[in-house]
Amino acid sequence: MTTTDMNAAGLKRDERLERLKLFGLSSPAILLVLVILVIPVGWLFYVSFIGADGSFSLENYERMIKRKSYGRIFLTTFEVSLLTTGLCILIGYPLAYFMSQLPNRIANLCLITVLLPFWTSLLVRTYAWLVLLQKNGLVNKWAISLGLWDEPIKIVHNLNGTLIGMVHIMLPFLVLPTYGAMKAIDRDYLKAAANMGASPARAFWTVFFPLSTPGLFAGALMVFVLCLGFFVTPAVLGGGKVIMVSMKIVSNIELFVNWGAASALGVVLLILTVAVLWLASRFLKLEQMTGGGH
Amino acid sequence: MIITKQDALPISVRDVTKTYGDVFALDDVSLEVESGEFLTLLGPSGSGKTTLLMVLAGFTRPDRGSLKFGNDEVIRKPPHLRDVGMVFQNYALFPHMTVAGNVGYPLRLRRVPKAEAAERVERALETVQLSGYGERRIDQLSGGQKQRVALARAIVFEPRILLMDEPLSALDKKLRDRMQIELRHLHEKLGMTTVYVTHDQREALTMSDRIAVVNFGRIMQLATPQQLYDQPENKFVADFIGDSTFLDVERDGEKLVAGTTVLKTTRPVPEGNNLSLMMRPERVRLLENAASEDVNEFTATVSEVVYQGESFLLYAALENGTEMAVRGAIRSGSFTSLPKPGETVRLGLDSADTVILSDREQQL
C-alpha cells in the first residue's frame, strides 16, 4: 500500500455509512408520502378512467367537455380564487408593510394576532361568519343602526359572503411570507435611495416594493392554489350559489355515487394546479435571474 | 464631472447634541469643514462617528444644534433634498438592479435624459476603474468591486459633499491600502468636500487633510495628521494615535519631574496638576555617550529585545517600574550589539520631543 491511498478504503466506507444514516432518517417521511400521496393519487387516476359499467372508458372526461355546467364550475373556481388572491394582496400587503415597520416586540405581537385564527377550526370560523353576516346578523343590525343602509341586505349565501370568508381564512398565508421578505430588506437600501434624492414614495416603489415581491408572489401563489381546492367556506357561505370544483366532487360522490366522475374532476383540478405552479415557478425564476430573489 | 474647489461646499456644524436615553452619542459638537477638504472622523467604536455622519446626511435628527452647507441651514431638511453623496459601510447596493442600474439610479431620479445618463454612468464606472461592468449583477461582484460601485453611485450625480462611513473596513488589508490611495487621488480629481469615517488611525493619517479625533461624542482634537502625531492636545489623542508610553509628571515649584528626571522641554506645558509625559518609541534613543544639554535622560533595565526585521523594539523598565518601549533602526550587524535583558541602559529624549499633556479625558 502506498501512502497516497492510506485509509482510503476506510474513509470511503465511512462516507457510505453516513449517507445510509441520512437516508434512514428521511425514510419515515418518504414512506408517509408514498402511502398518503403517491398511492391515492395513482388510485385516483385509475378510477377516473373507469366508466359506469366498470370497464375502461373516457366517459368521465367526455362528460366534462360536453356539459356546459362543468366549464362554468371551473370558471367560477378560477374566478373566486383570483378574486380572493387579489383581495388578500390588497389587504395583506399594507398590513405586512405596517408590521415590518414596527419595532420587533410589537411586530411579534401583531404576528401572533395574525396567526390567532389558526387556533380555531376552519369550520368554526366559517360558521362564525355566517352568524355575523346573515340577514338579521350583527353586521346588518349595526349597519342599520348606524344608518349605513335601511333594510337588511343579503351579504351571505352569495359571492360576497364567500369572498369575505375566504379572504379572512387565506390572509395569514399571504401576510407571513410577505412580512418575512419585508423584514429581510436592509433599511440601508432605503437610506441609500433617500440619500441619492428619492422621496419616500419614490424609494418605496423603486426599492422596497421590488425587493418585497418574492415574498408577495410566494404568498399569493399559496393562497391561489389553496383556493382552487377550497371546500368548506364556499360551501357554507356560498349557499349553493357559488359552486367550485371541490363541491362538485362532493356532490358527485354523495348524490350520484359516481366515483369515476369525481376522480376525473380531481385529476383535472390536480393538473390545473400543477400547471399554475409550473407557470409561477418559471415566472419566479425569471424574477430571480433579474436579481429580485435573494 | 470635474468639480472645482469653488463648487464644493463648506460644512459648518454648531453645538450639535444627540442623546439616546442618557447616552450622549454627540455632545455639543462643533466642527468646520472647509470647502474641498478631506476631513476624517477618527475614533474608537461607539464614539459617535456614525451618528455625526448620519446627522450630516439627514438620517438622524439631533436634539439641537445647527448644520450649514455653505450658507444654507439644512438641519431640518429631509435627506432626499440634501444632495450629498454617501458611501455606506455595507455599500447598500440595490440587489435587484445591475451595476449600471445602481449607478444610474440617482440620474433617473433627476430625470437626466437616457443617452446622457448612460454616458455619465459609463464615465463614473471608468473613474472607479470598472469600465464594462455595467451589466453585472451585484452578487457577481467581489468586495472591492462593490466598494467601487458604491463610490461610483455616490459621485455620479456630482454632489458637492461626499460622506463615507468606514467604506474600506470590509476589505482585506492589501486592497484596503490600495483603495486608500485611490480614494485620495479621486478626491484630488473631483474636489468635493469629503467627510470620511474610520476607526483605523493609519488610514486616517494616510488619507486626510485634517482629522477630527472623536471620543464620547466629543471632538478631542481637530488638526492635520502631523500635528496630531507631534502635538497631541491631550492624553486620549496621544494614546489613540501611534504608540506611546506615559510617565506621571509632578510639579515641584517651577520644575517638572518625571521619576527622578527633571524635564527640559521646548514645548508649551499645560496648566493643572494631572500631567503626563508622552514618550513615542521611535523618539527615545539609547544613549552611548554622555547626554548633551538638551536631552532628558532616564535610567532603565532592559527586559526584552524583539527583532522586527527593519527595526528592533526594546522594552525596558524605568526605576519606578513603568515599562516603556524604544524602537530603533537595525543596520547591518547592529542587532547583536544591542543591550541584553537585565542590563542597565540610559535612554534619552530630546527636549524638542518632550511633550507634556494633561489627562483631559479624566475631566470628562
Ligand SMILES: Nc1ncnc2c1ncn2[C@@H]1O[C@H](COP(=O)(O)OP(=O)(O)O)[C@@H](O)[C@H]1O
Ligand atoms: N439608534 C440608536 N439607539 C440607541 N443608541 C444608539 C443608536 N445609535 C447609536 N447609539 C449609541 O450612540 C453611541 C455612538 O454610536 P455610533 O455613532 O454608532 O458610534 P461609532 O460609529 O463611532 O462606532 C454609541 O454609544 C451607541 O450605542
Ligand SMILES: [Mg+2]
Ligand atoms: Mg460606526
